[in-house]
Structure formats: C-alpha cells, structure tokens
Amino acid sequence: MELKIALLKGDGIGPEIVDSAVMVLEKIAKKFGHTFIFTPYLIGGCAIDETGMPLPQETVDGCMASDSVLLGAVGGPKWDSLGGDVRPEKALLGIRSALGLYTNLRPAKLYPALRNASPLKDEIVGDGFDLLIVRELTGGIYFGERGLREGRFGTEAFDTEAYSITEIERIGKAAFEAAMKRRKSVCSIDKANVLESSRLWRKTMHELSEQYPEVHYTDMLVDNAAMQLVRDPKQFDVIVTSNMFGDILSDEASQITGSIGMLASASLGASKRGLYEPIHGSAPDIAGKDIANPIATVLSGAMMLRYSFDLNKEADAIEAAVDRVLEEGHRTADIIGTDKSRTPLGCSEMTKKILKVI
Ligand code: IPM
Ligand code: MG
Secondary structure, eight states, X not given: XXXXXXXXXXXXXXXXXXXXXXXXXXXXXXXXXXXXXXXXXXXXXXXXXXXXXXXXXXXXXXXXXXXEEEEEEOOOGGGTTSOGGGSHHHHHHHHHHHTTOOEEEEEEEOOGGGGGGOSSOHHHHTTOOEEEEEEEOSXXXXXXXXXXXXXTTEEEEEEOOOOOHHHHHHHHHHHHHHHHTTTSEEEEEEOTTTOHHHHHHHHHHHHXXXXXXXXXXXXXXXXXXXXXXXXOGGGOSEEEEOHHHHHHHHHHHHHHHTOGGGOEEEEEOSSSOOEEEESSOOOGGGTTXXXXXXXXXXXXHHHHHHHTTOOHHHHHHHHHHHHHHHHTTOOBGGGOTTOTTSOOBOHHHHHHHHHHHO
C-alpha cells in the first residue's frame, strides 16, 4: 500500500518522539512492502512562532489531503501567557474539530513488565488491568456556547455543556463496537444526578445498549468512577464518557498504569482518516536531551496502522517488538522505577532496540 501520513511534530519532545515513530514505521514499510510518504506540518507553539497562528490553514489542508495524521505534542512555558485563541492547545481542539474526529480512544493497560511502576498496591492490581476510555472529542463544554456576561455578582464567565442525541449515539456506537472486539462490557459515565445533559446522555446510552444484547452495559456517576478507577480498575473494560469527563478520567487511568510515557491514543471520525498521538504532553523540561520515552508515539503509529489502514499484522509487529524490548529489561528514565541496577536508555537508544527486534 502507498499511504500519505501527515506529521505534526509540535513542541517540546514532540519532534524527537515523532522521529522515532517514523523510523519504526519506515522499517515496517520496508519489511511488509508498503510505501509511507511523510509530510511535516506546523502545529502549536512552533506554528505560532513562524506564522502567528497555532493551527495554520496549510496544516489543516495538509491533514485533509493525507490518509492519516501522527502528532507529537504541543505547548510549553514560552506560549503560556498568550490569550485563549492563540494558545498552542487551541490547535489541538481546532484540528480535532476540522477533521471531525469525534471519537477518542485512550487505552490504559498495565504492562506486566512494568507492574512495579503502578502506584496501586499489588492486591488491587492483581494480574493487571486493561481498559479503554472512549472519550467524546468534538462536543460538550469544550465547544459549547461561552463568554462573559453580567450576572448577579457582577461580571461572570460561562461555558456550556450541551449534547445532542446524535452526538451521544455516535460516540456510544463507537464504544459498543469497541467492546464487541474486547471483553464485551461498557460502562457509561455521567453526572445524571445533577446535569440535564447527562440525563439525556444516560437515556440515549440505555436505549442504544438494547441494540447490543451481548454487551454487559452499566452506568456510573463520574465522582464514583474517579474513585472506582483507583479502588478496582479491573472492573472496567470499555468506559464511554463526555469530552470533559474523559479528559479527566483518562489522565487518572494513565497514572495508575505508572507509565504515561507508554500510552497511545487514536482520534477517529466518520472516515478512515484518524489522528494518532501519545497521551503525554510536550515535556519541555526534557526536550532536546534525547531522554524522552518514544514508546507512546511508536504505539500510536501501531494504532494508526490498525485503525486507519487495517494493517493488523504490521501493527502486531510493532506492539510485539515493544513488549519484547521491555521484557528484555530495557527502560527509559520514566519507567525505570526504583531498580538501580538498570541504566536508562535515551530516546534514540530505545528506538534502536525496537527497530532491531522488528
Ligand atoms: C488532552 C489534553 C487537551 C484536552 C488539552 C491540551 C486541550 O488535555 O488531549 O487530554 O483537554 O483535550
Ligand atoms: Mg487531557
């Protein structure tokens, strides 16, 4: 296959980790007889520096003309004092919306080799957990009506959470379909005891669940879910939730794996074109030092092969290589834990280990 991949390296460690993933994808292309054509575009702080805008139109057009998009990370202290519309983060929201990527898949699993990295006690973790957060990504309070107005106590700011049945149904379908390929369980998370939007969310999910009789369906209030994630994460298979609750719970879920540097994500819409990125941020404090963990971005590349291109063998090859490298005991600094007998590998050294196994 010949496929066009847009690269949005972004800021901080973004360029180094995307370069690692590109090397891995190139190796896969060679091994399996594909051609991947990579084209870089600006996004985030580096785009602000060069063009004055965090998401130049050229970047949106380039992504639209590609078969899929691989993103590093955006943002850093240099751009933190800028106003809402020109912040690097605005570019993320803009590209998700422009590409219609309403489904965000954020898997959080405990790697057996990294069990000691989890902050949870052994009796909670047991033989590990493997859950998938399906986060709605182009609606809710992130995109609702907002502004400043005069209120009872003077000037106030407001943001609005709104969800239509159509939006709830399409993210719900994504979650049920994902569950059918996993352990067939969906937990929908909301705040239906307080929010009107959550009551419609819950009702719609319930109705949708009737179309998937094989899937065990439950719902849970978000405050309880935050607690259950650290009390008993093994109870979850697929979690489906709104944009903002998903943002918060996915950070919590990544933290209990103990290895945020390992977690990949996929953002998908109605077409095959997706946007794939590590869950972690731009880590400006370690940028350019060649010590970042490239694995989350490498695994994001694997997700791209699987979800956008249906190249499952190729994706398996990447994931197996990562497992193998970890089992051999190789670690970057973020996942080395308390084991003083190991020397941490840098970003490029870790990439080489993965390439060698492939
Ligand atoms: C994420 C991030 C973004 C979000 C920010 C940077 C806009 O936290 O991808 O989880 O809130 O969606
Ligand atoms: Mg977040």
